[in-house]
Amino acid sequence: MRRAEQVNQLREGVVGVLAPATDPPQDRLLTGLVKLDENAIVAKLVADDDAFDDERLPIDAAAVGGSTEAGDILLVDLRTRGDGPGQLRVAKYTAHGVLVEVDLTLVDADHVAAVQFAYHGLHNWLPERIYKDDPLIEDGKLVGWSAELRYAKGITVPLDDGFTLRFSTGWNVGGEFDRRTFATPLNVTVESKERRSIREHIGRLDAVHALLNIAHRERVQAFGGSARLTEDSDWCAFWETTFMSKDGTHDVAHFFPYFGLDEIGGITAVARWIDIARGHRRAVTPVVRHVLEPSQTPEARLLSTAAAMESWIAAHRRSQAWAKKVENEDLPGAIIRTVDPSWNDWIGDSDEWLRQFWASYNHVKHRPEDDLDPNLVNALEIAGRWLLTAAVLDKCAGNMEPSRHLFGTSLGVVGGNVRGVLGTSLR
Structure with missing residues (x-):
């Protein structure tokens, strides 16, 4: 069956x-x-x-x-x-x-050796192309088409506590003999040297799932998964209700992501993202939640994004010079110093955005009964969220390439919309 x-x-x-x-x-x-x-x-x-x-x-x-x-x-x-x-x-x-x-x-309670999530439509995250198809030309005429799928192990990186992250390209051949279909999904696997609770595997996959959702314009859901009880046992089917979908969400082709695997530093950066997401939940969770729960009010998002910035800066204040308090500078200014200078062109007027963002945050926090323009609050928060996201991704990559890609290339339309609202609201 x-x-x-x-x-x-x-x-x-x-x-x-x-x-x-x-x-x-x-x-x-x-x-x-x-x-x-x-x-x-x-x-x-x-x-x-x-x-x-x-x-x-x-x-x-x-x-x-x-x-x-x-x-x-x-x-x-x-x-x-x-x-x-x-x-x-x-x-x-x-x-x-x-x-x-x-x-x-x-079976040993809920202990397993590996868990895998499978995703369609994420071509910018595939570690290798295992599907090849080519036209067959004879005497200058098209006489057919050749197609080949070949298994590849993928790429791995060690995680904390004896776990390993693997990105691989899966493969599947379906359909009747005269209606063949080929699929090469992204498989994201967390393996452990010893059998561990499946929750420990899923917790690390959760961080990768969150990153994939931040990276794309449409919601990302896995279409299925697998698990292995021991290192030598067969894979069995695995269904998880939080990360998997049967309603068509998983069939979206994500052609224009904000960033792919190469733009953030490869699988090593993903491993660092997992560590940061698990170790700095107060800073990372709001960034993810705003993507997965877009129905929140602009004011609610502003409060949690600003609080996430405070948490991120506080976590680095003792060890990083950029996080030190600068006199007469609103707090998010420290994060601005860590990203690529293309932020300044993307936002238009960085100093004015900083002043308005922090003033609006304090207004909503201390005087919630007084309404602010929701369009302005929305634009301020979107810019702040991407600023924090870029700073975290830069830390994962160990350089400013992620923020340079975001503010210099992929967020062009978002930046134009933000500048349009800020230019109108701040006149």
């Missing part, structure tokens, strides 16, 4: 016999129903009086596994255990991830 069909079965709901992963393993499985919806995977286990207790159905279970109509599965990244409705004794486990066609004999 194909992986996609098994995942679709889970969306319809499947019956099976399951049990939480415990140590030692339980010798009795319980009848249950598993269903995958848009936001979670829910397993409802029907328990008898003897089994419904916190030992056999623990509240803090790391995983729930068993055999179902869709094959052997393992629910991971569990969030809650509640009771089901009605008179039946039902334990309801809610999870965000599920492994399909998993070897249950290898």
Whole structure:
């Protein structure tokens, strides 16, 4: 049975016999129903009086596994255990991830050796081109077309704590013999030397997923994934409800990203991004959240972006000269000093933007009852967000190439819109 069909079965709901992963393993499985919806995977286990207790159905279970109509599965990244409705004794486990066609004999709680997310449409992030097609010309005439897909290992970089990041180009051949289709998605994999909780792998993939969303104009979602329980075991299908989509979001072709892998310094810079995103959450999270949740008000975004700047500068104040306080300079001025000078042309009047940005931030923070022009607040915040983003990416790259690319090339339309609003509002 194909992986996609098994995942679709889970969306319809499947019956099976399951049990939480415990140590030692339980010798009795319980009848249950598993269903995958848009936001979670829910397993409802029907328990008898003897089994419904916190030992056999623990509240803090790391995983729930068993055999179902869709094959052997393992629910991971569990969030809650509640009771089901009605008179039946039902334990309801809610999870965000599920492994399909998993070897249950290898299960050790939620520990895995590797997790992979797969993305369509991100050609600027592929580490190599493994698909080649060429016209066949004979006697000056087109007589056919040749196509070739060839596996490549991809590129890797070590992460912290024994983890490794891998970027590779996947491949897939589909369709009937007379309607072949070829796909070469971006595969982003986090591997570990020893089996670790799947949450530790996903936490690092989360940072890469956030970077991919910042890099593109449209929302980026994975179309699927895989996981491996041990270094030598087979890959099994993996579905995660937060990062993956079946509604067409993952099929968008992102032809014009703000930046690609080369513009930020390659996979080594991505590894540094993961460290920064995990180590400076207060500075990075607002930058990501504004992309993933664009419905926020301009005032709310301004408050969190300015607070993120404060956190970023405070984190470097003791170790970096640029972060030292300069008399009579508003705080974001320190960040301006770290990016490429093309910022000045991009923003138009850097000093005036700085004055207006910080004044508006303090106004919204201390006098929220007084309205400001939302168009002005929006323009000020967008510029500040890209300024902070560029500064973080420059730190990842170890040079100013990312900010030079952003303010000198890819953000031209954004800069024109910002300058248009600021020029009108500041007259």
